[in-house]
Ligand SMILES: CC(C)(COP(=O)(O)OP(=O)(O)OC[C@H]1O[C@@H](n2cnc3c(N)ncnc32)[C@H](O)[C@@H]1O)[C@@H](O)C(=O)NCCC(=O)NCCS
């Protein structure tokens with residue numbers, strides 16, 4: 173059985189960048205956002221389900237995030253419905269990953285780790301974080317989401333302070349070097365706790 177490290181953090185806090193640091197260190201990473209992208213692709217099980225309810229969100233057989241964002245902006249309740257469709261499919265993919273994982277440590281990279289109760293599948297949690305100002309600048313700086321989209325997503329996520337309080341480790345993402353050091357330290361600490369260390 174692998175040590176399961178949950179990696180989470182609010183939108184734009186640096187989760188994907190930090191997950192890549194774990195992957196670079198040789199740790200298998202399961203990425204919830206990537207699974208959603210796969211399921212939204214043409215022929216993906218989520219695309220097949222979404223087309224039945226929101227055909228206007230589909231482009232060439234795949235879910236268009238741009239179109240879906242527009243639908244959700246007009247009616248935020250649609251996001252609840254989308255989650256009901258998507259989350260069980262994502263959970264099935266995660267269960268399969270954990271079942272076949274053979275590495276001593278694996279990472280579950282999940283934006284809604286606490287919100288979906290997936291923290292109960294983890295041996296410990298690390299939260300990525302930076303200041304609220306930096307977070308906003310990062311997300312709006314990407315030029316994809318409107319300020320309203322960002323606020324809606326934020327309002328649906330557990331506040332950063334609460335995530336930090338629940339985590340064993342907080343990885344600050346102001347600098348790449350600092351985050352890399354934290355990742356290394358965390359892996360060293362976990363390695364010491366492994367059964368045959
Ligand atoms: C809302 C959507 C269309 C926005 O797509 P877009 O490409 O602009 O952003 P992306 O998917 O990269 O998400 C950006 C970040 O928003 C946050 N986020 C995504 N979905 C949600 C959600 N349902 N609730 C809260 N935060 C969310 C995460 O921090 C994520 O990393 C898309 O995220 C979506 O379809 N979400 C529903 C599926 C879901 O719940 N995914 C979360 C992982 S299980």
Ligand SMILES: Nc1ncnc2c1ncn2[C@@H]1O[C@H](COP(=O)(O)OP(=O)(O)OP(=O)(O)O)[C@@H](O)[C@H]1O
Nearest residue numbers: 182183184185186187188189310345346347348351
């Ligand atoms: N440790 C770091 N030092 C400096 N910049 C960083 C660091 N980590 C991430 N960033 C920058 O912050 C931005 C957001 O990073 P990333 O995409 O990893 O965040 P995320 O939390 O996965 O975002 P989302 O939740 O929106 O998917 C990127 O521009 C990235 O370059």
